[in-house]
Amino acid sequence: MTISEIKAFLVTVDPTIERYESSKRDTDAYTVWYETNPGRAHADDQKQDVIKFQIDRFTKTEDDETATAIYNALDARDDIAFDYLVDYENDTGYIHHIYDCEGC
Numbered sequence: 001m002t003i004s005e006i007k008a009f010l011v012t013v014d015p016t017i018e019r020y021e022s023s024k025r026d027t028d029a030y031t032v033w034y035e036t037n038p039g040r041a042h043a044d045d046q047k048q049d050v051i052k053f054q055i056d057r058f059t060k061t062e063d064d065e066t067a068t069a070i071y072n073a074l075d076a077r078d079d080i081a082f083d084y085l086v087d088y089e090n091d092t093g094y095i096h097h098i099y100d101c102e103g104c
Helices: 003-013 065-075
Strands: 029-043 046-059 080-089 094-103
Touching: 003 029, 003 046, 003 065, 029 065, 046 065, 065 080, 065 094
Parallel strands: none
Antiparallel strands: 029 046, 046 094, 080 094
16 A cells, blocks of 8 residues: 555545645644554565554544544455544544554
8 A cells, every 4th residue: 555545545535634734723623644654564474565644533523424434434445454542632622533544
């Protein structure tokens, strides 16, 4: 999986997603993503290139449809493993959906 493939996939789920930082930070909801670590996985005596990346959805809406769509899209992929966390940020009022991903 390449950076270009990750980006192409993510914009199908959230067309407003931006890499690293959002120009929409002053709105009620926005999504960003960035790569965290390229590497190699070893399975079945074979090496495979992997890339770790994180998706952050910030929203002030409970049960945010885009957050759910991101989860469902990741869950449907066989080439992406992910952990999902939710945090509430008291200082900003955002619900922070965190998807810690690894794609191969």
